[in-house]
Amino acid sequence: MSRVIPLKPARAAQPVAAGAPSAASSEAPAFTVSPPLSLYIHxxxxxxxxxxxxxxxxxxRDGxxxxxxxxxxxxxxxxSLPDIWGRRVQTIFFGGGTPSLMTPEALDRLLTAVRARVNLSPEAEIxxxxNPGTVEADRFKGFRDAGVNRLSIGVQxxxxxQLAALGRIHDTREARRAIELALRTFERVNIDLMYALPQQTLAEALTDLDTAIATGVSHLSCYHLTLEPNTPFAAQPPELPDDDVSADMQEAxxxxxxxxxxxxxxxxxxxxxxxxxxxxxxYWQFGDYLGIGAGAHGKLSFHDRVRRDMRHKHPNAYLEGAARGDFVQDMRAVGVDELPFEFMMNAARLNDGFHIDLFARHTGLTLDRLMPRLLEAREAGLLELDSGRVKPTLQGRRFLNELLQRFLD
Known part of the structure; x- marks a missing residue:
């Protein structure tokens, strides 16, 4: 079994991995109520x-x-409006890239256009x-006035x-200033923090964490630095802590x-x-999200299918496609045999688990598609199943990859 590594925060701009589909099935999802809907803007x-x-x-490069x-x-x-007509948008997330490079005026124009076109919840989380930096931090008030009510700061x-080793453009002083200003401007602030950094010790990782806690933010995303394919770090790997030290960091x-x-x-x-x-x-509850912008991924449920799509990835290709009214690079229906794995790929990350009825509501499939594998995972000590609630055990959380493999065809 391979130990799970907490990954970077999920974004709809990134594809959600799926197992290879098995033999085609004539069964189709059947939704009586659509899952909750979010909007992702890249x-x-x-x-x-x-x-x-x-x-x-x-x-x-050139502006x-x-x-x-x-x-x-x-x-x-x-x-995209015909695909979501009549549905209420519960949340909006601006990801990137660096969305805070937008001017507040541009963001205000965009959010005004969104409100005029979709049924946006009055209490929507936006x-x-x-990224920290003096110029961006000075824009925080403008972002708030445009409607943003939650800020996520990529401190790392x-x-x-370590910031120099990670290629970040800010320093510790700028990070602290950005957080201080964000807390004065927004009710809800998240800090992204990485650990298992090049030559990092356990004491250094905990010092970073203690600094983040002391700021008073209400949310922290703590994830393990991983060497992703096709990145400079993958081509020339830095010296990273070994698996045992990384595991100690995670537990501490x-x-x-x-x-x-x-x-x-x-x-x-x-x-x-x-x-x-x-x-x-x-996302974790396998809800729906419309993704717009270069490379954005979306997942939408219709009465008889679940569909994934991706916008043109390169900004120039996206803008050229926009001139033709052509935004989507790839679109496909998610196979019935893929849905149990895709559902668990998300829901199994929730430490408190989910009620078993969520599977039928958010996949449109009957429970017999999932139950045999849940029982197998329970027998293996990876899941708890009690009073209709499914919850990963400590072993299941530590070895999430092993748990998820049980739902692959």
């Missing part, structure tokens, strides 16, 4: 691409065509990802040596955060009570 530009990053992000990109996003949304470390981080009053509600997510990220919770 902003693909960064000041500089980090050597560990495999997200769809592109270094700014950002901001107005043209906002026009394209609005047109993309309009072209999250913007931001409070150690200047979990314990330290529990002692500080954070609930470990998902593999890499920790929140003060009531401060969970609602957008990501919808």
């Amino acid at each position: 902003f693909p530009w960064c000041v500089r691409k980090c050597p560990y990053c495999d997200f769809n992000s592109h270094t700014v 950002i065509p901001e107005a043209a990109y906002i026009d394209a996003l609005i047109a993309d949304l309009e072209s 999250t913007l990802e931001a 470390s409070f150690d200047d040596r 981080i979990e314990a330290r955060l529990a002692g500080a009053g954070f609930v470990h509600y998902e593999t890499s997510a920790f929140a003060k009570p009531g401060q969970q990220c609602l957008h990501n919770m919808n």
